[in-house]
Amino acid sequence: MAGWLDLQTDERDQAVGACALAAVFTVCAILTKVINDVTGVPTIWLGNGLLVGGLLALRPRWGVVMLVLSMFGDVMVDLFTGRSLKAMIVYPGLDLIETLLAVWIARRFWASSLRLKNIRDVISILAFACIPAVAIVGALAGLANVLFFGREFLISYRVWFFADLLGVCMTLPATMVILDPRHNRAFQRSLGEHMAFYGGLAGVVFLAFLQPTSPLSFLIFPALILATFRLGPRGAAFGAAVVAAVALPMTLQGAAPALLNDRWALVDRLQVLHLFIVTVFITSLAAALELSKQASLRRLLVRRDRIARAARAKALAANEAKGQFLANMSHEIRTPLNSILGFTRLLSDRQDLPSDVQRQLRLIDQSGESLLTVVNDVLDFSRMEAGQIELDIRPTDMRRLVEDALAIVACDALAKGLDLRLEYDGPVGQAHLIDDRRARQVLLNLLNNAIKFTAAGSVTLRLKIAPLKPGIDDIRVEVADTGVGIAPAAQENLFRRFSQADSSVSRSYGGSGLGLAICKGLMELVGGRIGVTSTLGQGSTFWIEGRARTTAASARAAEPPAAFDLTGVRLLLVDDHPMNREVGAALLTAAGCVVDTAESGEEAVALAAGKPYAAILMDVHMPGMDGLAATRVIRGLDGPAAHIPIIAMSADALPQHVAKCLEAGMVDHVAKPIRREDLFAKVGRWTAAESKSRAA
Ligand code: ADP
Numbered sequence: 001m002a003g004w005l006d007l008q009t010d011e012r013d014q015a016v017g018a019c020a021l022a023a024v025f026t027v028c029a030i031l032t033k034v035i036n037d038v039t040g041v042p043t044i045w046l047g048n049g050l051l052v053g054g055l056l057a058l059r060p061r062w063g064v065v066m067l068v069l070s071m072f073g074d075v076m077v078d079l080f081t082g083r084s085l086k087a088m089i090v091y092p093g094l095d096l097i098e099t100l101l102a103v104w105i106a107r108r109f110w111a112s113s114l115r116l117k118n119i120r121d122v123i124s125i126l127a128f129a130c131i132p133a134v135a136i137v138g139a140l141a142g143l144a145n146v147l148f149f150g151r152e153f154l155i156s157y158r159v160w161f162f163a164d165l166l167g168v169c170m171t172l173p174a175t176m177v178i179l180d181p182r183h184n185r186a187f188q189r190s191l192g193e194h195m196a197f198y199g200g201l202a203g204v205v206f207l208a209f210l211q212p213t214s215p216l217s218f219l220i221f222p223a224l225i226l227a228t229f230r231l232g233p234r235g236a237a238f239g240a241a242v243v244a245a246v247a248l249p250m251t252l253q254g255a256a257p258a259l260l261n262d263r264w265a266l267v268d269r270l271q272v273l274h275l276f277i278v279t280v281f282i283t284s285l286a287a288a289l290e291l292s293k294q295a296s297l298r299r300l301l302v303r304r305d306r307i308a309r310a311a312r313a314k315a316l317a318a319n320e321a322k323g324q325f326l327a328n329m330s331h332e333i334r335t336p337l338n339s340i341l342g343f344t345r346l347l348s349d350r351q352d353l354p355s356d357v358q359r360q361l362r363l364i365d366q367s368g369e370s371l372l373t374v375v376n377d378v379l380d381f382s383r384m385e386a387g388q389i390e391l392d393i394r395p396t397d398m399r400r401l402v403e404d405a406l407a408i409v410a411c412d413a414l415a416k417g418l419d420l421r422l423e424y425d426g427p428v429g430q431a432h433l434i435d436d437r438r439a440r441q442v443l444l445n446l447l448n449n450a451i452k453f454t455a456a457g458s459v460t461l462r463l464k465i466a467p468l469k470p471g472i473d474d475i476r477v478e479v480a481d482t483g484v485g486i487a488p489a490a491q492e493n494l495f496r497r498f499s500q501a502d503s504s505v506s507r508s509y510g511g512s513g514l515g516l517a518i519c520k521g522l523m524e525l526v527g528g529r530i531g532v533t534s535t536l537g538q539g540s541t542f543w544i545e546g547r548a549r550t551t552a553a554s555a556r557a558a559e560p561p562a563a564f565d566l567t568g569v570r571l572l573l574v575d576d577h578p579m580n581r582e583v584g585a586a587l588l589t590a591a592g593c594v595v596d597t598a599e600s601g602e603e604a605v606a607l608a609a610g611k612p613y614a615a616i617l618m619d620v621h622m623p624g625m626d627g628l629a630a631t632r633v634i635r636g637l638d639g640p641a642a643h644i645p646i647i648a649m650s651a652d653a654l655p656q657h658v659a660k661c662l663e664a665g666m667v668d669h670v671a672k673p674i675r676r677e678d679l680f681a682k683v684g685r686w687t688a689a690e691s692k693s694r695a696a
Helices: 002-039 047-057 060-080 085-110 119-149 153-179 191-210 216-252 266-348 355-385 398-415 436-452 504-509 515-525 578-590 601-610 627-635 655-664 676-695
Strands: 394-397 419-425 431-434 458-469 472-481 529-535 539-551 570-574 594-598 615-618 646-650 668-671
Touching (some): 002 047, 002 060, 047 060, 047 085, 047 119, 047 153, 060 085, 119 153, 119 266, 153 216, 153 266, 191 216, 216 266, 266 578, 355 515, 394 398, 398 436, 436 472, 436 515, 515 529, 570 601, 578 676, 601 615, 601 627, 615 627, 615 676, 627 655, 646 655, 646 676, 655 668
Parallel strands (some): 615 646, 646 668
Antiparallel strands (some): 394 431, 458 472, 472 539
16 A cells, blocks of 8 residues: 555656646746847757756656657747747757757666766766767757758857757756655755745845945855755755846846956856856755765665664574573483483492493493583583673682693593693692683593593693793693594684584594584683694694783682581472482482472472471472572571571573572572582581581
8 A cells, every 4th residue: 555655656746747847848948038039149048958857867658748748838939939830840859859869878878777876977967968969969950050040050050059058067967856856865854944045045146146346146156055055956956046047137137246247248148157057056966966975875874774783683682592592401401311310320329230230320321421511511602602601710720720630531541541641841839810610621621532532542731831921921731642633624623613523523432512612712711722733643732821810829729528427417309300309319318318308389388487407409490489489488487497508409500590599598509410429518518507507
C-alpha cells in the first residue's frame, strides 16, 4: 500500500514538473518576444535549457507531455505576437532539433544515471552535450536565416549561439537540480524562510540597480551565496531566477548600476548582465552541489553507523548466547562426570577388586579427567574471548612453581620411560609478582604436550630469570622434547583455536586443540609471548617469556594439604540429583562424616532448622527453592542454624557463579565434578573453624 502511495505521489510530482516546465517555457517565450519587439534587442533564450533539463530529469512519458505542451505554448505565443508562418515553423523546429540533439548526446554519454552531483557534472554536460548541439543548430539557424529571412549568416549565427548557450547554462542545471528530489533532502526549510531569502535577494538587486553610483552590485553575490547555503541547490536556482527577474526588467527600463557602464548600448549592457547572472548562478550552484554532496555523505555515514551499531549489538547478543550455551553445556557435562569420577574413585578404594578391574577403573578415571580438561578448556577459552579472565597476582617463587609442575607430570613421564629434567639459571629465592595459578596452567599444558608427543628420550624444562632493570626481571621458560616434532607449515597455526598439527592427532593423542590457544591468550594477557621451534622427527621446544616485578614479600608456599579429621562431623548434603547425593554421601561417609541428605531447598531449610549440622553442602540449581534461596532462608533463621557454614557444591564453576553463591551467604564453593581432596579440605577447614569459634 505504502509503495502504491509513493508511486502515486511520485507520478503527481512528475505531472506537476512537466506542466510547470511547460508554463515557465511559455512565460520565457512571451518575455523574449516582448523584449525583442519592444527593444529590438536580441535577448538570451532560456527555453531550450528548460526542455533539455526536463527531458533528462523527467520520466520519458512526462518528458513528452512537457515537450508537447511547451511547443503548443510557443505556437500560441507566436500566433498572438503575429509572427509569420515561416517563422512559426522554422524557429520552434530549430529549438526542437537543438533540444533533442543535446538530450541524445547526453543520454549516449551518461546513460540513465544522469544526475548533477557536482560542478564537474554540470560543466561536462554543458561542454559535451549542449555546446555541440547549440553550435550545430546555430549553423542551421544561420543558414535558415539566410535562406528564409535574408539575414547575414555570421550575425545570425553569433546571436543564436550566445543567446542559446547562455540560456542553456542557466536553465539546464537549474531545471535538473530543481527536479531532483535528492538535492532537497538536506535542505528542508519552511516556505517563510524561502520567501525571506528570496525577498532579501530581490531587495539587494533592486537597490543595486536603482542607482548608478554606489557599487552595491557586489552585494548580490554574497546574498545569493547565503541563500544557497541555507536552501541548497534549489535555492541557488531559484535565487538566480530572482536576480534575473529583478535585474532584467530594470536594465531594460534603462537602469545602469555600477556593474554596467551607462555609456554602453543596451544590447551590450544586457549581454554583460546575462553573463553576470550566469556567473553568479554557476558559482553558487557549485557551492550548493558540494554542500548537498556533503550532506548526503553525512546521511550515509549516519546510516552506516546505525547499521554498524545494529550489527555490533547482534554480534554481542550472539556472543552472549554462545557464552550461555557453553556455560550450560559445561554444567550438563560436569553433572554426569561428577558421578562417573566419584563412583570410579570410590570403587578404586576397594581392596577386594581384581587387578584387571582396578586397571579398567583407572582407565575410566583417566578418560573422565580428559573429558573434564576439554570442558575446562572450552570454558576458559570462551571466558578469554569475552575478556572475562581476571588475573590473581601474588608473590610467587618461579623455581618452586616449575618444580611443582614437573612433580605433577612426573608420573606420566615415568610411565613412558622419559627423562624429565630441569635446568635453572637465575637468582635463588627471589619472589615475583605473577598469577601463579595461570602460570602453572600454561606450564602444565606445555609439559603435558611434550610428554604426550614424545615416545622416547627426554623432556627438559629450562627456566631463565635475568634482571631487566631494577625491580623487573625477564623470565623465560622453555619446554624442550625429543618427540615427533611439528612440520613448519603446521607451526604457524598451532596457537590458533581448535588447531592440531594434523587431523590424525586428535585420533591418536586426543585433545581439543585449544590448549595452546589458551596459553597464547594468557601470555598476551600478561604482556608476554609464546612461541615454538621444532624439527619434524627430532623434537620441539615451546617457549614462553615475559616480564615480572620482583617483590620483597616472600612467596606463599603451596599450602600442604591439611590433614583434617572428619570423623563424626555431621553434615547435610543437599542435591536434587539422586546420583550426586549418593556419590557425595558415600565419599563423605568413607571419610568418617555423618551425612544427612535433602533433595530440595525446602527440605534443606526444614532439616537445618532442626539439627545442629557442622556444615551444609548445597547444590545451586534445584527445582522449586534453589540453593541460593535456601541459603538466604537459612541465614534468616533464628538460633544457631543461621550460622551453619554453607558450602556451594555446583557444576557452575565460573567466577560470577561463585560470586553469586558468596553473595547469597555461602562461605565457599566446591566445583563439580568433586575432587575428593578439595571437598575434604573445604569441609575440614570450615567445620574446624566453626568448632573453634564455638569453643571460644
Ligand atoms: P591439544 O589439546 O590438542 O593438545 P594444544 O593446543 O595443546 O591442543 O596443541 C595443539 C597441537 O599442537 C597438538 O594437537 C599437536 O598437534 C601440536 N603440539 C603441541 N605440542 C606439541 C609437541 N610438544 N610436540 C609435537 N606436537 C605438539
